Amino acid sequence: MPPSLPKGNAIIGQSGGPTAVINQSLVGTVLALRELRAVKKIIGMRHGVNGLVADQLVDLTRTPARHLEAVARTPSAALGSSRDKPDPEYCARIVEACRKHDVRSFFYIGGNDSSDTCRIVNEIANTRENYELRCFHIPKTIDNDLVLSDHTPGFPSAARFQAMAFAADSLDNASLPGVKINIVMGRNAGFLTAAAALARGEGRDRDRNGPHLLYLPEVPFEPARFLADVERVYARLGRCQIAVSEGIQTADGRPIITTLMQGLDRDAHGNVQLSGVGALGDTLADLVRTNIKLAGGRSLRVRADTFGYIQRAWPDPSPVDAREARAAARFAVRMFAKGDTSGSVAIVREKGRAYRAAFRPVELADVAGKTRHLPPEFIAGHCDVSDAFVKWCRPLVGNLPPTARL
Amino acid sequence: MPPSLPKGNAIIGQSGGPTAVINQSLVGTVLALRELRAVKKIIGMRHGVNGLVADQLVDLTRTPARHLEAVARTPSAALGSSRDKPDPEYCARIVEACRKHDVRSFFYIGGNDSSDTCRIVNEIANTRENYELRCFHIPKTIDNDLVLSDHTPGFPSAARFQAMAFAADSLDNASLPGVKINIVMGRNAGFLTAAAALARGEGRDRDRNGPHLLYLPEVPFEPARFLADVERVYARLGRCQIAVSEGIQTADGRPIITTLMQGLDRDAHGNVQLSGVGALGDTLADLVRTNIKLAGGRSLRVRADTFGYIQRAWPDPSPVDAREARAAARFAVRMFAKGDTSGSVAIVREKGRAYRAAFRPVELADVAGKTRHLPPEFIAGHCDVSDAFVKWCRPLVGNLPPTARL
Numbered sequence: 068m069p070p071s072l073p074k075g076n077a078i079i080g081q082s083g084g085p086t087a088v089i090n091q092s093l094v095g096t097v098l099a100l101r102e103l104r105a106v107k108k109i110i111g112m113r114h115g116v117n118g119l120v121a122d123q124l125v126d127l128t129r130t131p132a133r134h135l136e137a138v139a140r141t142p143s144a145a146l147g148s149s150r151d152k153p154d155p156e157y158c159a160r161i162v163e164a165c166r167k168h169d170v171r172s173f174f175y176i177g178g179n180d181s182s183d184t185c186r187i188v189n190e191i192a193n194t195r196e197n198y199e200l201r202c203f204h205i206p207k208t209i210d211n212d213l214v215l216s217d218h219t220p221g222f223p224s225a226a227r228f229q230a231m232a233f234a235a236d237s238l239d240n241a242s243l244p245g246v247k248i249n250i251v252m253g254r255n256a257g258f259l260t261a262a263a264a265l266a267r268g269e270g271r272d273r274d275r276n277g278p279h280l281l282y283l284p285e286v287p288f289e290p291a292r293f294l295a296d297v298e299r300v301y302a303r304l305g306r307c308q309i310a311v312s313e314g315i316q317t318a319d320g321r322p323i324i325t326t327l328m329q330g331l332d333r334d335a336h337g338n339v340q341l342s343g344v345g346a347l348g349d350t351l352a353d354l355v356r357t358n359i360k361l362a363g364g365r366s367l368r369v370r371a372d373t374f375g376y377i378q379r380a381w382p383d384p385s386p387v388d389a390r391e392a393r394a395a396a397r398f399a400v401r402m403f404a405k406g407d408t409s410g411s412v413a414i415v416r417e418k419g420r421a422y423r424a425a426f427r428p429v430e431l432a433d434v435a436g437k438t439r440h441l442p443p444e445f446i447a448g449h450c451d452v453s454d455a456f457v458k459w460c461r462p463l464v465g466n467l468p469p470t471a472r473l
Numbered sequence: 474m475p476p477s478l479p480k481g482n483a484i485i486g487q488s489g490g491p492t493a494v495i496n497q498s499l500v501g502t503v504l505a506l507r508e509l510r511a512v513k514k515i516i517g518m519r520h521g522v523n524g525l526v527a528d529q530l531v532d533l534t535r536t537p538a539r540h541l542e543a544v545a546r547t548p549s550a551a552l553g554s555s556r557d558k559p560d561p562e563y564c565a566r567i568v569e570a571c572r573k574h575d576v577r578s579f580f581y582i583g584g585n586d587s588s589d590t591c592r593i594v595n596e597i598a599n600t601r602e603n604y605e606l607r608c609f610h611i612p613k614t615i616d617n618d619l620v621l622s623d624h625t626p627g628f629p630s631a632a633r634f635q636a637m638a639f640a641a642d643s644l645d646n647a648s649l650p651g652v653k654i655n656i657v658m659g660r661n662a663g664f665l666t667a668a669a670a671l672a673r674g675e676g677r678d679r680d681r682n683g684p685h686l687l688y689l690p691e692v693p694f695e696p697a698r699f700l701a702d703v704e705r706v707y708a709r710l711g712r713c714q715i716a717v718s719e720g721i722q723t724a725d726g727r728p729i730i731t732t733l734m735q736g737l738d739r740d741a742h743g744n745v746q747l748s749g750v751g752a753l754g755d756t757l758a759d760l761v762r763t764n765i766k767l768a769g770g771r772s773l774r775v776r777a778d779t780f781g782y783i784q785r786a787w788p789d790p791s792p793v794d795a796r797e798a799r800a801a802a803r804f805a806v807r808m809f810a811k812g813d814t815s816g817s818v819a820i821v822r823e824k825g826r827a828y829r830a831a832f833r834p835v836e837l838a839d840v841a842g843k844t845r846h847l848p849p850e851f852i853a854g855h856c857d858v859s860d861a862f863v864k865w866c867r868p869l870v871g872n873l874p875p876t877a878r879l
Binding site: 081084087111116125127130140141142143145146148149196218231234236238239240241242243247249291345346349370371374377379380382468469472473 | 639752787
């Protein structure tokens with residue numbers, strides 16, 4: 068017998084940094100909700116919970132499926148996103164807005180901050196406010212820093228961008244040799260920087276192709292050791308391509324960028340702004356330029372690029388990612404349909420030679436606000452990833468354009 | 474009767490900043506030369522004329538066509554490139570190396586500096602050194618700044634990158650609103666920055682989609698006017714995406730970046746380094762942050778990204794560009810086969826509704842060292858391009874991923 072579900076409206080929102088496939092999750096949720104008789108209206112929040120409390124809503128109940136499919140293929144958050152991190156008072160206003168709009172199920176697509184919002188809203192509604200509301204978190208983050216999951220929707224597409232960007236940039240660096248530093252997103256977790264290693268490919272040039280050095284937030288960054296690494300690679304190959312996480316830290320956990328600069332922007336979460344600014348790359352480039360000289364005192368050619376927001380929205384998603392982002396959303400709706408009162412979704416990898424993913428329900432409290440880091444078995448030494456990482460990451464990104472050398 | 478060609482070897486090189494299709498020109502040259510009986514060996518120079526004088530050569534006479542085709546599809550310069558700008562003494566060494574290797578035809582793929590190298594080498598060989606050598610320039614530059622051509626191989630693929638990057642980044646900016654500045658390559662000519670306008674698409678959202686402001690090197694940049702532009706767009710849309718050429722200048726021709734910074738790298742041509750550094754974007758972002766405040770004195774969210782070297786090597790070339798880069802090279806070899814003693818190739822656009830390109834021979838001296846700028850009819854006001862530009866650029870970039878909004 069099907070469980071008895073609270074009759075009323077469903078609401079859906081998107082939060083945090085957008086991804087190339089976050090709209091697959093949005094559309095997956097909407098289409099799956101349409102199959103449930105208990106759900107009357109399907110409401111979208113503009114700019115996450117911000118739009119809910121400000122009554123900026125959009126009715127998705129009858130949006131043509133064909134238009135939704137076009138939205139699903141569009142990168143970035145079609146409903147708009149939000150960086151708000153609601154406190155209990157804000158969450159009480161969210162519950163009040165849900166009551167006003169007769170919302171009985173709440174779906175929120177986002178990272179670990181968003182799962183925490185889900186958890187607090189769920190708790191306040193069902194205990195303090197005595198309002199029956201079922202809250203579900205649909206995972207999304209390019210950083211891949213959600214616990215309990217093999218990986219997170221959004222990460223595979225951003226990893227695909229890194230693999231393509233580093234491969235192309237390494238060819239550029241080989242044609243006009245020098246030291247090239249590329250700064251990659253990922254405040255706390257090094258997964259995305261690590262994905263640059265896929266650019267090396269699997270052919271016989273693997274040991275010569277960039278990136279030659281990778282610096283992850285999980286490994287303390289030491290300027291003197293960094294300079295010695297660059298000198299060693301440059302002596303061997305006459306060039307050096309370097310992947311650096313924007314979140315690299317000192318041994319005592321201070322972001323390298325804060326040890327180099329002052330007056331940085333902080334967001335509502337108190338985090339220093341690491342993206343949308345070229346300072347870290349430029350400073351590391353200066354460090355190399357000042358400290359490493361060629362024979363005769365000539366300067367090295369040193370360049371730094373900071374891969375900006377396009378790395379999270381590039382319109383060429385990984386096919387695996389597009390499929391899983393949709394399926395994770397459907398799974399969350401199925402949890403609701405089966406009678407679960409709250410939860411999040413984890414992607415797990417099935418054993419076997421060929422890549423296969425499955426979905427599992429997890430408790431909101433087990434994901435909320437927690438950060439997963441690159442595990443030690445994925446790290447090799449202080450400036451590389453392991454073969455195990457490459458093997459893990461390879462099936463996620465889809466086919467990469469082949470390259471050939473003369 | 475076929476013309477009598479000087480019997481001997483042919484040499485080919487790549488020069489300047491790489492592109493996504495420069496290897497199409499390389500492979501087109503090699504395969505076309507193989508059809509000529511007068512040509513014995515086909516030699517590649519490593520890193521342009523640098524490899525020729527240093528005897529860093531590679532024999533391409535019998536490289537399997539299948540391998541060459543894989544190279545053609547690989548971005549960046551497979552032979553290696555060079556930033557050397559040879560003076561007459563250097564050119565004399567080039568001629569000497571040609572004599573040593575029995576080279577009778579010289580093909581050089583590059584921009585206006587490379588066409589000048591061709592011109593000087595040709596002159597020194599055939600007059601001062603009394604050595605019969607036929608020199609041909611094959612056009613290539615993402616900047617599109619060669620005179621006499623409708624456009625230049627390499628530009629359409631880099632323009633495609635801008636259209637895709639600005640469209641994705643505009644969706645990102647719409648989901649998390651703020652002021653977003655993107656710095657685009659192009660030292661002297663604004664074609665590539667102008668191509669960002671294609672990101673607006675052709676639908677009914679065209680007036681709301683980014684980029685909302687474009688700053689070109691051809692229009693003097695005035696900070697106060699820039700701030701007024703940003704305020705106006707932000708008041709209308711609650712966000713503002715801006716395309717800025719790395720080469721924006723003051724009214725008296727000084728690069729904006731030199732008015733803001735000191736101690737910049739200069740290359741062998743005496744040019745200030747504009748790419749591979751995030752300073753211009755960060756400085757403009759600071760300008761906005763300091764001077765524009767929201768109600769209540771709150772700061773705007775302002776971010777800047779500098780589209781780095783990946784914009785010239787992104788492995789998703791425009792199909793038109795791949796085809797034309799190959800065809801331009803074949804045309805240069807045909808000029809040689811027909812008996813021309815030197816020259817360059819221009820792409821012209823045929824009249825008619827559908828896009829069609831043709832190739833024309835031009836004199837080296839008519840291209841060498843000259844710079845084409847964005848013509849006035851492609852510029853609208855001080856911060857936009859005209860419809861004529863969009864109409865001109867649109868057929869070059871290929872199909873762009875469609876997007877949809879809610």
